[in-house]
Amino acid sequence: MPYNIAMVSDFFFPQPGGVESHIYQLSTKLIDRGHKVVIITHAYAGRTGVRYLTNGLKVYHVPFFVIYRETTFPTVFSFFPIFRNIIIREQIGIVHGHGSLSSLCHEAILHARTMGLRTVFTDHSLFGFADAASILTNKLLKFTLSDVDHVICVSHTCKENTVLRASLDPLMVSVIPNAVVAENFRPLDQPSPPGDSGTVLTNGSRPSKPPQNLGPNDIITIVVISRLFYNKGTDLLIAAIPRILAEHPNVRFIIAGSGPKAIDLEQMLERNVLQDKVELLGSVRHEEVRDVMVRGHIYLHPSLTEAFGTVLVEAASCGLYVVTTRVGGIPEVLPAHMTTFAKPEEDDLVSATGKAIAALREKKVRTDRFHEQVKLMYSWTDVAQRTERVYDGVVGMLGEEEFYGSSSGGWSATRGHAGVQSFALIDRLKRYYGCGIWAGKLFCMCVIVDYLLFVFLEIRSPRSSIDIARNWPKKSVQNQNGTNGDGLQPSGRKNERVNGKAIYTLE
Template sequence: MPYNIAMISDFFFPQPGGIESHIYQLSTKLIDRGHKVIIITHAYAGRTGVRYLTNGLKVYHVPFFVIYRETTFPTVFSFFPIFRNIIIREQIEIVHGHASLSSLCHEAILHARTMGLRTVFTDHSLFGFADAASILTNKLLKFTLSDVDHVICVSHTCKENTVLRASLDPLMVSVIPNAVVAENFRPLSYTSNEHSNSVVSPTESNHRGGPPLAHRFGPHDTITIVVISRLFYNKGTDLLIAAIPRILASHPNVRFIIAGSGPKAIDLEQMLERNVLQDRVSLLGPVRHEEVRGVMVRGHIYLHPSLTEAFGTVIVEAASCGLYVVCTRVGGIPEVLPGYMTEFAKPEEDDLVAATGRAIARLRQGKVRTEFFHNQVKQMYSWTDVAQRTERVYDGISGVLPHDEFYPGTGVGAGGGWSATRGRAGVQSFALIERLKRYYGCGIWAGKLFCLCVIVDYLLFVFLEIFAPRARIDLARNWPKKSSDAGKENERDGDLAMKDAGGVGRKRGARHHREKRREA
């Protein structure tokens, strides 16, 4: 059945990144499957108010103050009036939040539960348990996820991390990975052939008359290593800065191309000046997502030195472009690609240098069949599959799927505190007393504070229902969907809908004047 869904996060286009791409691609595929999807995020430079993207995807840019790395200042309650207005206008049924560090996401889930809406949370990151920032983030996550219907993680490692951080029942967490639009990440010499779906060694290839041997690089041929990443500590930029001089010293015919921006960019530039490596390392600065493929196809190896990563969409994009991947064995990265596409290293300088050396040697010996990577990645990852699995989560939390089918092997009431507060269909109860019970169990002092927040949020909701009744809020027109029967009539209505986004459509106004002239 079709749903009206609101995707909410601080992180969305025009800022590039894995979360931003995930939200856009998932929303687009859900629209293709007949659902209505809107996106709520904060305002970016030059983008405030309502914007329409392709395929009828509507984006609300809320003008909130941004404090750090595109995250808005947490206000808890001031977002509620705007959020309620949008939800009622768009007739939203499911609120889907993304990212642990998104203030809008946490506030939206709290307000949505107060309004009696189904909620889903997708976690895209890994966090520790010892430092102060992680402790505060984990407590906030426990507050939000105490009263959410379902949680999605992008890898099994991410699921284990989220379950421990938020004290969740593992049955309430699904693993749905990211994907990639393989057609947008083709190698320069892309050709589809019948052998591309199997892994063939060079020796086997010659014996059975298969495709020719992989390209061998001569000892004097240049091998280019590509790095595309935000230049932050958690992305392993310090590790990269330490490893580059050693890699270039050991391999005189190797070059680097580095794209990205961040606070560590100045350290990277200083390293190049100290070692006089400007002629062997190209710094491109920030690149848009649509430019990523153009950078990747200039290289042969993709280096990903991240210190923590829940999934790592960029390494899937690199493999799709035909690059051999060198990456650290951290987080969910080992789950992403098969072993023959990657060379793993510990998140240490010596091991990263050694792994990069092994990758260079394998390429020079022709032991890696990178020309087959694209078709294999295309079969492994699909946004249509991600949308179908996410749709099943929506069916489960809405009660469309029976409880035993959505949570196989369990009965109603099994599985601890989560399941005990669910009805026959296995969905979370909206009763205020049940919600307070769940929040109260979050800690001796934190539980009481969380309960106070929920009570204030509920009173604010009652106040808004009385003094800003729903009857005064105009309902937004849905984006018209083309069908084979409607033809030109639906096409005309779609044109009017785009014009009406900023005011009264010119076509509708012209038709009105023609009717007036006929009456005269």
């Protein structure tokens, strides 16, 4: 059964990142499976209004004020009129939100439930329970997930974290990991797919293949690609680099990424005079990540918290040996022979990196086999199929026992068929009221105001006055009848490219 789905999040292209890539790849695969998908996100510099990406994926860039790390200012209600208009225009039946810190995601789920739509939430992050920021975030998450139909987490560790933070029944949470397009992350010795002329760097040259049979004096290159934030372990990286280079003179670093910790990294290089051994690339686009990775032998990931870590899969697919911290869901990502783990401590990270260098020099690791192994482990098509099954469950296509694996007869009476949430306002208020002595009352007030706003909008702007958008025509034969190399028949002009694919904007 085809569904009309709206993916909602503050985090999407052109900003690079794991959540952004997840939404894009999942959406394109769902479209390939016959569903209609639109994406709702905020406007970026030079990107406002409606855009079309490859395969007819429509993106609504809503002009909202961004306050921190591409997150919009939470308004609760002002997003509702625009959101309702998009939902009616596109005839959406399922709203799928992404990201615990996305204001648009939380607001969209609230408004979708008020409009009588099925909702799904995907959590991509881990949070604590003690600091003020985590407490506020967890309370907001509990508010949103009190009335959501189903939750998806990207790892089992992430599921445990989300269940505790939002006080969820574990049956409501599924684990569907991220994936990688293995063809886009090939080692240099792998043949290019048909129509691909191979990797070309921004200066017009092609990256040289690093030697695989390393001698005792050969240079080993360590690659780091990460946002330079505290939670990504940038402070740990800054402390470890001088020690690693001191112990291993024939090692070089390539670091790509940007963030507030970039200035600290540059100061460390100047203080230790390491500019000739550490190359800083700054921010790189996602389609350039592979070009950077294939220049190295080891991928270093010193993160302090991570729900999954898609970049680890990308690095292994490129034939890099991975050194990473044993935190969050990272141990679930790759098998042991591809990874050396370290505690999130300076001494242990330096020691683990030394072990990885020795393993490569002594030929104890066969990195040339990593690409084919990763290709068999991760597939976006599999992710789309499993997500589609979640949609089948929340709309009632699957029986309760078939969807949840066991009967949920002991659950609250406010739940409907197959354990999904009831739309009745009184049942919604009961769920929100149980979120806390004071928070519960505040949440109930928000829901009541949201419902009254919905009634006002239905009267003030009836559905009959909103034009229904035409669906993107399904492609039948590529590269014929005026289609371009991406198999598109664009109605607008070509604007730019994302992940090597053309983007079109309406005139």
